[in-house]
Amino acid sequence: MSRLSLEQKLAILSDAAKYDASCASSGGQKRNSRDGKGIGSVTGSGICHAYTPDGRCISLLKILMTNFCIYDCVYCVNRVSSNVQRARFAPEEVVTLTLEFYRRNYIEGLFLSSGIIKSPDDTMADMVRIAKLLRTEHGFRGYIHLKTIPDAAPHLIEEAGLYADRLSINVELPTDNGVKTFAPEKDPVQIRRAMREVKEQKDARKDRSHTGKRPPKFAPAGQSTQMIVGADGANDTTILRTSSRLYTGYRLKRVYYSAFSPIPDSSSALPLIKPPLVREHRLYQADWLLRFYGFDVEEITDSGTADGNLDLDIDPKLAWALKNRHVFPVDVNRADREMLLRIPGIGQRSVGRILSTRRHRTLRYDDLRRMGANLKQARPFISLLDWHPRGLTDTEHLRARFAPQPQQLQLL
Amino acid sequence: MSYRITLPEMDTFTAWRDVARRLISANIPPEEVLWSRGAGEKDLFARPLPPLPKSTIPVPKSFVSLARLSIWHCDHTRFHQLYALLWALRSDRTLIEDRGDIRISRLNRMAKEVGRDRHKMHAFLRFREIGDPDAPRRRFAAWFEPSHYTLEPALPFFTDRFGDMDWSIFTPDLSAHFVDGKVQLAEGVDKPDFPIDATEDLWRVYFRNIFNPARVKLTAMTSEMPKKYWANMPEASEIPDLIATAEARVRAMADAAPTVAPKRAEVIKARGKTRDD
Numbered sequence: 001m002s003r004l005s006l007e008q009k010l011a012i013l014s015d016a017a018k019y020d021a022s023c024a025s026s027g028g029q030k031r032n033s034r035d036g037k038g039i040g041s042v043t044g045s046g047i048c049h050a051y052t053p054d055g056r057c058i059s060l061l062k063i064l065m066t067n068f069c070i071y072d073c074v075y076c077v078n079r080v081s082s083n084v085q086r087a088r089f090a091p092e093e094v095v096t097l098t099l100e101f102y103r104r105n106y107i108e109g110l111f112l113s114s115g116i117i118k119s120p121d122d123t124m125a126d127m128v129r130i131a132k133l134l135r136t137e138h139g140f141r142g143y144i145h146l147k148t149i150p151d152a153a154p155h156l157i158e159e160a161g162l163y164a165d166r167l168s169i170n171v172e173l174p175t176d177n178g179v180k181t182f183a184p185e186k187d188p189v190q191i192r193r194a195m196r197e198v199k200e201q202k203d204a205r206k207d208r209s210h211t212g213k214r215p216p217k218f219a220p221a222g223q224s225t226q227m228i229v230g231a232d233g234a235n236d237t238t239i240l241r242t243s244s245r246l247y248t249g250y251r252l253k254r255v256y257y258s259a260f261s262p263i264p265d266s267s268s269a270l271p272l273i274k275p276p277l278v279r280e281h282r283l284y285q286a287d288w289l290l291r292f293y294g295f296d297v298e299e300i301t302d303s304g305t306a307d308g309n310l311d312l313d314i315d316p317k318l319a320w321a322l323k324n325r326h327v328f329p330v331d332v333n334r335a336d337r338e339m340l341l342r343i344p345g346i347g348q349r350s351v352g353r354i355l356s357t358r359r360h361r362t363l364r365y366d367d368l369r370r371m372g373a374n375l376k377q378a379r380p381f382i383s384l385l386d387w388h389p390r391g392l393t394d395t396e397h398l399r400a401r402f403a404p405q406p407q408q409l410q411l412l
Numbered sequence: 413m414s415y416r417i418t419l420p421e422m423d424t425f426t427a428w429r430d431v432a433r434r435l436i437s438a439n440i441p442p443e444e445v446l447w448s449r450g451a452g453e454k455d456l457f458a459r460p461l462p463p464l465p466k467s468t469i470p471v472p473k474s475f476v477s478l479a480r481l482s483i484w485h486c487d488h489t490r491f492h493q494l495y496a497l498l499w500a501l502r503s504d505r506t507l508i509e510d511r512g513d514i515r516i517s518r519l520n521r522m523a524k525e526v527g528r529d530r531h532k533m534h535a536f537l538r539f540r541e542i543g544d545p546d547a548p549r550r551r552f553a554a555w556f557e558p559s560h561y562t563l564e565p566a567l568p569f570f571t572d573r574f575g576d577m578d579w580s581i582f583t584p585d586l587s588a589h590f591v592d593g594k595v596q597l598a599e600g601v602d603k604p605d606f607p608i609d610a611t612e613d614l615w616r617v618y619f620r621n622i623f624n625p626a627r628v629k630l631t632a633m634t635s636e637m638p639k640k641y642w643a644n645m646p647e648a649s650e651i652p653d654l655i656a657t658a659e660a661r662v663r664a665m666a667d668a669a670p671t672v673a674p675k676r677a678e679v680i681k682a683r684g685k686t687r688d689d
């Protein structure tokens with residue numbers, strides 16, 4: 001094999017990394033380099049430094065250390081049975097790319113994952129070495145996200161967590177059966193064990209020891225995972241139940257949903273489809289409701305379709321409101337926070353503003369507009385000093401007002 | 413007869429605050445003050461400012477954060493609006509929490525616009541290397557055109573982040589130079605010419621390859637990264653071609669029949685099996 005240039009490797013190994021949805025650089029321990037002895041900072045809220053025409057944010061340099069892989073996950077472009085061109089970065093090359101991109105303000109840091117070469121431990125050890133080089137040799141204080149190899153030895157995961165802001169392990173598919181079918185070498189039980197290990201490491205370092213010293217932070221931005229949507233037959237109810245278990249059981253920071261997307265050199269076992277982007281979007285909205293709006297899974301999925309999926313035409317919060325009209329209209333001047341959060345078109349921020357203003361006076365319709373509420377959505381569901389929806393809440397056609405018009409039939 | 417105040421272009425917030433304190437303690441209502449920024453002409457009818465009071469004036473905390481952002485807005489009534497609000501807060505402290513009040517919501521909108529402009533500057537500004545890459549402190553420079561007077565409030569991000577290198581940021585209004593860990597503001601300039609930086613080519617390679625042609629969503633891209641920023645972003649030159657070829661690439665993926673796995677695949681998989689047994 002001829003030697004590849006850095007440019008060629010970068011092309012191959014970023015192309016191979018694009019199916020990982022996460023590019024987040026939020027959370028993390030605040031750091032800076034004001035002392036002039038290093039480079040980089042973490043502000044706590046991530047920054048998207050560019051957007052590609054797929055509308056996705058580029059925050060991190062997201063690359064694979066190598067796309068050689070001994071596993072054969074059907075959905076993956078890097079599986080051993082695929083004919084894509086292979087490449088492997090030397091650790092120094094990853095370090096240079098990260099630093100040079102960082103200095104020009106292209107990125108917040110590095111998201112490194114890898115195909116599995118030789119053994120899980122060897123692969124993980126190389127990844128840890130890159131993070132360590134960045135942190136200790138080059139004083140890099142930007143963001144590092146390492147994708148953990150599930151079968152790697154615990155001491156390697158522990159070391160990874162000391163250099164990285166975030167660790168992630170992909171559960172890959174919503175059900176154990178899906179994993180067995182499409183990622184035959186991976187073991188769902190082992191994946192969960194690795195997630196538990198990360199959680200326990202993190203917990204163990206939270207408290208001060210008896211000497212009062214705080215132990216070094218372990219993956220301060222927490223851990224995340226990804227599920228591929230639309231490759232196996234799992235419906236949205238199954239997917240959201242899995243997410244909910246992951247959030248509570250392993251205290252994950254984020255679950256990412258990645259619409260199964262065509263890959264070059266696909267496998268005959270998994271036919272190519274158009275990526276279900278709207279479905280992916282609805283899942284993210286539902287996920288948001290789970291985490292920040294006090295909804296539970298069943299409430300959300302009960303307002304979906306009969307086959308256990310979310311309504312693709314309207315967002316899940318609106319779907320819930322339409323299904324539960326008897327609790328509306330909500331009196332914006334009296335309702336508690338929990339109930340305000342359930343009004344379609346009114347987000348967390350507006351709720352905060354409503355509560356703070358309400359302490360001093362009674363709200364009117366125009367106040368909500370100035371607070372940034374989406375009144376087109378909220379109108380039928382609220383009442384205020386000078387606004388009442390009258391019969392609006394009850395009309396049969398309320399859903400039709402929000403759902404996109406059905407396509408006109410055409411005669412053949 | 414009115415007071416005519418010309419605030420400096422640098423450290424504008426501090427200057428505004430000092431003047432506002434004098435005016436408030438001298439009981440001068442907002443209608444009697446004319447505010448401007450930059451080198452203003454001397455007004456024949458302008459009166460000398462009352463002296464700076466010894467003590468500070470108490471204001472709600474959220475007023476300070478509101479003022480610290482909205483003061484950089486390009487709306488020329490900003491100084492007046494802030495002073496008028498400060499005046500009104502004297503008789504009603506709780507006004508600041510009234511998110512429905514027109515005065516508050518207008519200033520909040522301005523603060524939000526400056527915040528957004530600052531965020532975009534943090535995100536889309538691109539440095540080019542202009543010095544010797546082997547020097548102990550490397551040198552970089554950038555050109556950016558903010559929509560408001562955003563350079564100054566944007567600076568702490570850059571000084572926190574790029575501590576071990578020297579850099580300059582040029583804008584039409586002001587420039588900032590960070591040398592040996594100290595930042596200094598200077599006058600604005602016309603767009604400078606920087607030398608070519610080869611790393612930009614590598615960055616374009618990354619941008620091209622991280623893009624997934626099967627998921628084109630142009631409005632999502634342009635709403636977050638409006639075209640006005642593209643001129644100074646090296647990767648933006650790739651966008652038209654990526655869009656133009658996306659459909660054909662997806663079709664090619666779909667049309668390609670599944671290939672036969674390479675020979676080594678069987679060998680590697682067999683090896684894995686024996687190890688597990």
Ligand code: SF4
Pocket residue numbers: 069070071072073076077078079080114115116183
């Ligand atoms: S382990 Fe599976 S998902 Fe990961 S790179 Fe290898 S084939 Fe792809």
